[in-house]
Amino acid sequence: MVRRTGRRPGNPDTRDAILGAxxxxxAEKGFDGASIRHIATVAGVDPALVHHYFGTKDKLFLAAMNSPIDPSVVIPEALAGDPDLVGERLVRFFLGIWDSPAGKAGVAMLRSAVSSEWTARLFREFVVSQVLRRVRAVVPLRPEEAQMRVSLVASQLAGLAMARYVIKVEPLASAPPEVLVAAIGPTIQRYVFGDLPGVWPDS
Structure with a gap:
Protein backbone atom coordinates (compact mmCIF):
# COMPACT_ATOMS: atom_id res chain seq x y z
CA MET A 1 0.00 0.00 0.00
CA VAL A 2 1.30 3.41 -0.91
CA ARG A 3 1.19 5.90 1.95
CA ARG A 4 0.03 9.39 1.10
CA THR A 5 2.56 12.09 1.69
CA GLY A 6 2.09 15.24 3.73
CA ARG A 7 0.22 13.68 6.64
CA ARG A 8 0.77 11.42 9.58
CA PRO A 9 -0.83 7.97 9.53
CA GLY A 10 -4.22 7.68 11.22
CA ASN A 11 -3.28 6.45 14.71
CA PRO A 12 -3.46 7.65 18.33
CA ASP A 13 -0.19 9.56 17.96
CA THR A 14 -1.72 11.56 15.14
CA ARG A 15 -4.76 12.39 17.21
CA ASP A 16 -2.61 13.42 20.17
CA ALA A 17 -0.46 15.60 17.92
CA ILE A 18 -3.56 17.39 16.63
CA LEU A 19 -4.92 17.89 20.14
CA GLY A 20 -1.60 19.22 21.39
CA ALA A 21 -1.37 21.69 18.52
CA ALA A 27 -4.61 29.24 24.26
CA GLU A 28 -2.38 31.60 22.27
CA LYS A 29 -4.77 32.81 19.55
CA GLY A 30 -8.18 32.28 21.12
CA PHE A 31 -10.99 30.25 19.61
CA ASP A 32 -11.75 32.75 16.85
CA GLY A 33 -8.09 33.34 15.98
CA ALA A 34 -7.08 29.70 15.73
CA SER A 35 -7.69 28.05 12.38
CA ILE A 36 -7.89 24.41 11.39
CA ARG A 37 -5.22 25.01 8.76
CA HIS A 38 -2.78 26.45 11.30
CA ILE A 39 -3.44 23.62 13.77
CA ALA A 40 -2.92 21.04 11.02
CA THR A 41 0.36 22.65 9.96
CA VAL A 42 1.72 22.61 13.51
CA ALA A 43 0.59 18.99 13.95
CA GLY A 44 2.16 17.97 10.62
CA VAL A 45 -1.06 16.73 9.04
CA ASP A 46 -3.43 17.74 6.29
CA PRO A 47 -6.41 19.90 7.36
CA ALA A 48 -8.69 17.19 5.97
CA LEU A 49 -7.33 14.78 8.57
CA VAL A 50 -8.26 17.18 11.36
CA HIS A 51 -11.81 17.26 10.03
CA HIS A 52 -11.76 13.47 9.71
CA TYR A 53 -10.90 13.03 13.38
CA PHE A 54 -12.90 15.86 14.92
CA GLY A 55 -15.32 17.32 12.39
CA THR A 56 -15.75 21.02 13.14
CA LYS A 57 -13.51 23.46 14.97
CA ASP A 58 -16.05 23.49 17.82
CA LYS A 59 -15.77 19.71 18.18
CA LEU A 60 -11.98 19.93 18.08
CA PHE A 61 -12.04 22.56 20.81
CA LEU A 62 -14.28 20.43 23.02
CA ALA A 63 -11.93 17.48 22.54
CA ALA A 64 -8.92 19.65 23.35
CA MET A 65 -10.63 20.78 26.55
CA ASN A 66 -11.71 17.21 27.39
CA SER A 67 -15.18 18.64 27.91
CA PRO A 68 -17.68 16.15 29.35
CA ILE A 69 -20.57 17.92 27.56
CA ASP A 70 -21.36 19.54 24.24
CA PRO A 71 -22.78 23.01 25.04
CA SER A 72 -24.32 23.28 21.56
CA VAL A 73 -26.66 20.45 22.55
CA VAL A 74 -27.23 20.87 26.27
CA ILE A 75 -27.60 24.65 26.54
CA PRO A 76 -30.61 24.93 24.19
CA GLU A 77 -32.21 22.04 26.08
CA ALA A 78 -31.58 23.70 29.44
CA LEU A 79 -32.97 27.04 28.31
CA ALA A 80 -36.05 25.75 26.48
CA GLY A 81 -39.36 26.49 28.17
CA ASP A 82 -40.87 29.21 30.36
CA PRO A 83 -38.59 32.31 30.37
CA ASP A 84 -39.64 33.01 33.97
CA LEU A 85 -37.92 29.80 35.06
CA VAL A 86 -34.65 30.19 33.15
CA GLY A 87 -32.68 30.78 36.36
CA GLU A 88 -33.97 27.66 38.07
CA ARG A 89 -33.46 25.51 34.98
CA LEU A 90 -29.88 26.71 34.52
CA VAL A 91 -28.94 25.97 38.13
CA ARG A 92 -30.70 22.59 38.09
CA PHE A 93 -29.03 21.66 34.83
CA PHE A 94 -25.62 22.87 36.03
CA LEU A 95 -25.85 20.84 39.24
CA GLY A 96 -27.04 17.80 37.32
CA ILE A 97 -23.86 17.79 35.26
CA TRP A 98 -21.46 18.53 38.11
CA ASP A 99 -23.08 15.97 40.42
CA SER A 100 -22.82 13.28 37.72
CA PRO A 101 -19.70 11.23 36.84
CA ALA A 102 -19.02 13.76 34.07
CA GLY A 103 -18.52 16.39 36.75
CA LYS A 104 -15.11 14.94 37.63
CA ALA A 105 -13.74 16.29 34.34
CA GLY A 106 -15.20 19.69 35.15
CA VAL A 107 -13.56 19.72 38.58
CA ALA A 108 -10.20 18.80 37.05
CA MET A 109 -10.59 21.52 34.45
CA LEU A 110 -11.46 24.14 37.07
CA ARG A 111 -8.56 23.18 39.35
CA SER A 112 -6.17 23.35 36.43
CA ALA A 113 -7.50 26.74 35.35
CA VAL A 114 -6.86 28.14 38.82
CA SER A 115 -3.27 26.89 38.95
CA SER A 116 -2.13 27.60 35.39
CA GLU A 117 -2.43 30.80 33.36
CA TRP A 118 -2.15 28.79 30.15
CA THR A 119 -5.04 26.54 31.16
CA ALA A 120 -6.96 29.56 32.43
CA ARG A 121 -6.83 31.06 28.93
CA LEU A 122 -8.20 27.83 27.49
CA PHE A 123 -10.93 27.70 30.11
CA ARG A 124 -11.84 31.33 29.43
CA GLU A 125 -12.10 30.61 25.70
CA PHE A 126 -14.33 27.64 26.49
CA VAL A 127 -16.66 29.75 28.63
CA VAL A 128 -16.83 32.58 26.09
CA SER A 129 -17.00 30.67 22.80
CA GLN A 130 -18.89 27.55 23.80
CA VAL A 131 -21.11 28.63 26.69
CA LEU A 132 -21.78 32.36 26.73
CA ARG A 133 -22.27 32.66 22.99
CA ARG A 134 -24.75 29.83 23.01
CA VAL A 135 -26.68 31.36 25.90
CA ARG A 136 -26.84 34.65 24.01
CA ALA A 137 -28.08 32.83 20.91
CA VAL A 138 -30.98 31.26 22.81
CA VAL A 139 -32.00 33.92 25.33
CA PRO A 140 -33.45 37.14 23.83
CA LEU A 141 -31.30 39.90 25.31
CA ARG A 142 -30.61 43.46 24.24
CA PRO A 143 -27.25 43.43 22.40
CA GLU A 144 -25.75 46.13 24.58
CA GLU A 145 -26.63 44.16 27.74
CA ALA A 146 -26.05 40.58 26.64
CA GLN A 147 -22.33 40.29 27.37
CA MET A 148 -22.61 41.69 30.89
CA ARG A 149 -25.64 39.59 31.74
CA VAL A 150 -24.19 36.29 30.60
CA SER A 151 -20.87 37.15 32.27
CA LEU A 152 -22.69 37.66 35.56
CA VAL A 153 -24.39 34.30 35.14
CA ALA A 154 -21.00 32.71 34.47
CA SER A 155 -19.53 34.31 37.59
CA GLN A 156 -22.33 32.93 39.77
CA LEU A 157 -22.09 29.41 38.38
CA ALA A 158 -18.28 29.36 38.44
CA GLY A 159 -18.35 30.48 42.07
CA LEU A 160 -20.87 27.76 42.87
CA ALA A 161 -18.65 25.14 41.21
CA MET A 162 -15.58 26.31 43.08
CA ALA A 163 -17.29 26.42 46.49
CA ARG A 164 -19.27 23.18 46.16
CA TYR A 165 -16.94 20.90 44.21
CA VAL A 166 -13.38 22.19 44.62
CA ILE A 167 -13.15 23.91 48.02
CA LYS A 168 -16.19 21.95 49.31
CA VAL A 169 -17.51 24.60 51.66
CA GLU A 170 -20.19 23.23 53.98
CA PRO A 171 -23.13 23.17 54.12
CA LEU A 172 -23.10 24.20 50.44
CA ALA A 173 -21.08 21.15 49.40
CA SER A 174 -23.64 18.66 50.70
CA ALA A 175 -26.84 20.66 50.22
CA PRO A 176 -29.56 18.93 48.16
CA PRO A 177 -29.68 20.27 44.60
CA GLU A 178 -33.22 21.61 44.92
CA VAL A 179 -32.19 23.70 47.92
CA LEU A 180 -29.55 25.39 45.76
CA VAL A 181 -31.96 25.73 42.84
CA ALA A 182 -34.38 27.59 45.09
CA ALA A 183 -31.65 29.77 46.60
CA ILE A 184 -29.58 30.60 43.51
CA GLY A 185 -32.14 30.36 40.72
CA PRO A 186 -33.72 33.78 41.45
CA THR A 187 -30.29 35.44 41.35
CA ILE A 188 -29.56 33.90 37.94
CA GLN A 189 -33.01 34.96 36.78
CA ARG A 190 -32.29 38.56 37.79
CA TYR A 191 -28.95 38.51 36.03
CA VAL A 192 -30.65 37.36 32.83
CA PHE A 193 -33.84 39.44 32.77
CA GLY A 194 -34.03 41.69 35.83
CA ASP A 195 -32.95 45.22 36.59
CA LEU A 196 -29.25 45.70 37.32
CA PRO A 197 -28.92 49.09 39.03
CA GLY A 198 -25.72 50.93 38.29
CA VAL A 199 -24.90 48.86 35.21
CA TRP A 200 -27.24 50.63 32.81
CA PRO A 201 -28.32 53.75 34.72
CA ASP A 202 -30.34 55.08 31.77
CA SER A 203 -32.30 51.89 31.18
Missing amino acids: ARTAF
Missing part, protein backbone atom coordinates in the same frame (compact mmCIF):
# COMPACT_ATOMS: atom_id res chain seq x y z
CA ALA A 22 -5.00 22.68 19.06
CA ARG A 23 -4.53 23.40 22.78
CA THR A 24 -1.56 25.62 22.05
CA ALA A 25 -3.34 27.45 19.24
CA PHE A 26 -6.54 28.03 21.20
Whole structure:
Protein backbone atom coordinates (compact mmCIF):
# COMPACT_ATOMS: atom_id res chain seq x y z
CA MET A 1 0.00 0.00 0.00
CA VAL A 2 1.30 3.41 -0.91
CA ARG A 3 1.19 5.90 1.95
CA ARG A 4 0.03 9.39 1.10
CA THR A 5 2.56 12.09 1.69
CA GLY A 6 2.09 15.24 3.73
CA ARG A 7 0.22 13.68 6.64
CA ARG A 8 0.77 11.42 9.58
CA PRO A 9 -0.83 7.97 9.53
CA GLY A 10 -4.22 7.68 11.22
CA ASN A 11 -3.28 6.45 14.71
CA PRO A 12 -3.46 7.65 18.33
CA ASP A 13 -0.19 9.56 17.96
CA THR A 14 -1.72 11.56 15.14
CA ARG A 15 -4.76 12.39 17.21
CA ASP A 16 -2.61 13.42 20.17
CA ALA A 17 -0.46 15.60 17.92
CA ILE A 18 -3.56 17.39 16.63
CA LEU A 19 -4.92 17.89 20.14
CA GLY A 20 -1.60 19.22 21.39
CA ALA A 21 -1.37 21.69 18.52
CA ALA A 22 -5.00 22.68 19.06
CA ARG A 23 -4.53 23.40 22.78
CA THR A 24 -1.56 25.62 22.05
CA ALA A 25 -3.34 27.45 19.24
CA PHE A 26 -6.54 28.03 21.20
CA ALA A 27 -4.61 29.24 24.26
CA GLU A 28 -2.38 31.60 22.27
CA LYS A 29 -4.77 32.81 19.55
CA GLY A 30 -8.18 32.28 21.12
CA PHE A 31 -10.99 30.25 19.61
CA ASP A 32 -11.75 32.75 16.85
CA GLY A 33 -8.09 33.34 15.98
CA ALA A 34 -7.08 29.70 15.73
CA SER A 35 -7.69 28.05 12.38
CA ILE A 36 -7.89 24.41 11.39
CA ARG A 37 -5.22 25.01 8.76
CA HIS A 38 -2.78 26.45 11.30
CA ILE A 39 -3.44 23.62 13.77
CA ALA A 40 -2.92 21.04 11.02
CA THR A 41 0.36 22.65 9.96
CA VAL A 42 1.72 22.61 13.51
CA ALA A 43 0.59 18.99 13.95
CA GLY A 44 2.16 17.97 10.62
CA VAL A 45 -1.06 16.73 9.04
CA ASP A 46 -3.43 17.74 6.29
CA PRO A 47 -6.41 19.90 7.36
CA ALA A 48 -8.69 17.19 5.97
CA LEU A 49 -7.33 14.78 8.57
CA VAL A 50 -8.26 17.18 11.36
CA HIS A 51 -11.81 17.26 10.03
CA HIS A 52 -11.76 13.47 9.71
CA TYR A 53 -10.90 13.03 13.38
CA PHE A 54 -12.90 15.86 14.92
CA GLY A 55 -15.32 17.32 12.39
CA THR A 56 -15.75 21.02 13.14
CA LYS A 57 -13.51 23.46 14.97
CA ASP A 58 -16.05 23.49 17.82
CA LYS A 59 -15.77 19.71 18.18
CA LEU A 60 -11.98 19.93 18.08
CA PHE A 61 -12.04 22.56 20.81
CA LEU A 62 -14.28 20.43 23.02
CA ALA A 63 -11.93 17.48 22.54
CA ALA A 64 -8.92 19.65 23.35
CA MET A 65 -10.63 20.78 26.55
CA ASN A 66 -11.71 17.21 27.39
CA SER A 67 -15.18 18.64 27.91
CA PRO A 68 -17.68 16.15 29.35
CA ILE A 69 -20.57 17.92 27.56
CA ASP A 70 -21.36 19.54 24.24
CA PRO A 71 -22.78 23.01 25.04
CA SER A 72 -24.32 23.28 21.56
CA VAL A 73 -26.66 20.45 22.55
CA VAL A 74 -27.23 20.87 26.27
CA ILE A 75 -27.60 24.65 26.54
CA PRO A 76 -30.61 24.93 24.19
CA GLU A 77 -32.21 22.04 26.08
CA ALA A 78 -31.58 23.70 29.44
CA LEU A 79 -32.97 27.04 28.31
CA ALA A 80 -36.05 25.75 26.48
CA GLY A 81 -39.36 26.49 28.17
CA ASP A 82 -40.87 29.21 30.36
CA PRO A 83 -38.59 32.31 30.37
CA ASP A 84 -39.64 33.01 33.97
CA LEU A 85 -37.92 29.80 35.06
CA VAL A 86 -34.65 30.19 33.15
CA GLY A 87 -32.68 30.78 36.36
CA GLU A 88 -33.97 27.66 38.07
CA ARG A 89 -33.46 25.51 34.98
CA LEU A 90 -29.88 26.71 34.52
CA VAL A 91 -28.94 25.97 38.13
CA ARG A 92 -30.70 22.59 38.09
CA PHE A 93 -29.03 21.66 34.83
CA PHE A 94 -25.62 22.87 36.03
CA LEU A 95 -25.85 20.84 39.24
CA GLY A 96 -27.04 17.80 37.32
CA ILE A 97 -23.86 17.79 35.26
CA TRP A 98 -21.46 18.53 38.11
CA ASP A 99 -23.08 15.97 40.42
CA SER A 100 -22.82 13.28 37.72
CA PRO A 101 -19.70 11.23 36.84
CA ALA A 102 -19.02 13.76 34.07
CA GLY A 103 -18.52 16.39 36.75
CA LYS A 104 -15.11 14.94 37.63
CA ALA A 105 -13.74 16.29 34.34
CA GLY A 106 -15.20 19.69 35.15
CA VAL A 107 -13.56 19.72 38.58
CA ALA A 108 -10.20 18.80 37.05
CA MET A 109 -10.59 21.52 34.45
CA LEU A 110 -11.46 24.14 37.07
CA ARG A 111 -8.56 23.18 39.35
CA SER A 112 -6.17 23.35 36.43
CA ALA A 113 -7.50 26.74 35.35
CA VAL A 114 -6.86 28.14 38.82
CA SER A 115 -3.27 26.89 38.95
CA SER A 116 -2.13 27.60 35.39
CA GLU A 117 -2.43 30.80 33.36
CA TRP A 118 -2.15 28.79 30.15
CA THR A 119 -5.04 26.54 31.16
CA ALA A 120 -6.96 29.56 32.43
CA ARG A 121 -6.83 31.06 28.93
CA LEU A 122 -8.20 27.83 27.49
CA PHE A 123 -10.93 27.70 30.11
CA ARG A 124 -11.84 31.33 29.43
CA GLU A 125 -12.10 30.61 25.70
CA PHE A 126 -14.33 27.64 26.49
CA VAL A 127 -16.66 29.75 28.63
CA VAL A 128 -16.83 32.58 26.09
CA SER A 129 -17.00 30.67 22.80
CA GLN A 130 -18.89 27.55 23.80
CA VAL A 131 -21.11 28.63 26.69
CA LEU A 132 -21.78 32.36 26.73
CA ARG A 133 -22.27 32.66 22.99
CA ARG A 134 -24.75 29.83 23.01
CA VAL A 135 -26.68 31.36 25.90
CA ARG A 136 -26.84 34.65 24.01
CA ALA A 137 -28.08 32.83 20.91
CA VAL A 138 -30.98 31.26 22.81
CA VAL A 139 -32.00 33.92 25.33
CA PRO A 140 -33.45 37.14 23.83
CA LEU A 141 -31.30 39.90 25.31
CA ARG A 142 -30.61 43.46 24.24
CA PRO A 143 -27.25 43.43 22.40
CA GLU A 144 -25.75 46.13 24.58
CA GLU A 145 -26.63 44.16 27.74
CA ALA A 146 -26.05 40.58 26.64
CA GLN A 147 -22.33 40.29 27.37
CA MET A 148 -22.61 41.69 30.89
CA ARG A 149 -25.64 39.59 31.74
CA VAL A 150 -24.19 36.29 30.60
CA SER A 151 -20.87 37.15 32.27
CA LEU A 152 -22.69 37.66 35.56
CA VAL A 153 -24.39 34.30 35.14
CA ALA A 154 -21.00 32.71 34.47
CA SER A 155 -19.53 34.31 37.59
CA GLN A 156 -22.33 32.93 39.77
CA LEU A 157 -22.09 29.41 38.38
CA ALA A 158 -18.28 29.36 38.44
CA GLY A 159 -18.35 30.48 42.07
CA LEU A 160 -20.87 27.76 42.87
CA ALA A 161 -18.65 25.14 41.21
CA MET A 162 -15.58 26.31 43.08
CA ALA A 163 -17.29 26.42 46.49
CA ARG A 164 -19.27 23.18 46.16
CA TYR A 165 -16.94 20.90 44.21
CA VAL A 166 -13.38 22.19 44.62
CA ILE A 167 -13.15 23.91 48.02
CA LYS A 168 -16.19 21.95 49.31
CA VAL A 169 -17.51 24.60 51.66
CA GLU A 170 -20.19 23.23 53.98
CA PRO A 171 -23.13 23.17 54.12
CA LEU A 172 -23.10 24.20 50.44
CA ALA A 173 -21.08 21.15 49.40
CA SER A 174 -23.64 18.66 50.70
CA ALA A 175 -26.84 20.66 50.22
CA PRO A 176 -29.56 18.93 48.16
CA PRO A 177 -29.68 20.27 44.60
CA GLU A 178 -33.22 21.61 44.92
CA VAL A 179 -32.19 23.70 47.92
CA LEU A 180 -29.55 25.39 45.76
CA VAL A 181 -31.96 25.73 42.84
CA ALA A 182 -34.38 27.59 45.09
CA ALA A 183 -31.65 29.77 46.60
CA ILE A 184 -29.58 30.60 43.51
CA GLY A 185 -32.14 30.36 40.72
CA PRO A 186 -33.72 33.78 41.45
CA THR A 187 -30.29 35.44 41.35
CA ILE A 188 -29.56 33.90 37.94
CA GLN A 189 -33.01 34.96 36.78
CA ARG A 190 -32.29 38.56 37.79
CA TYR A 191 -28.95 38.51 36.03
CA VAL A 192 -30.65 37.36 32.83
CA PHE A 193 -33.84 39.44 32.77
CA GLY A 194 -34.03 41.69 35.83
CA ASP A 195 -32.95 45.22 36.59
CA LEU A 196 -29.25 45.70 37.32
CA PRO A 197 -28.92 49.09 39.03
CA GLY A 198 -25.72 50.93 38.29
CA VAL A 199 -24.90 48.86 35.21
CA TRP A 200 -27.24 50.63 32.81
CA PRO A 201 -28.32 53.75 34.72
CA ASP A 202 -30.34 55.08 31.77
CA SER A 203 -32.30 51.89 31.18
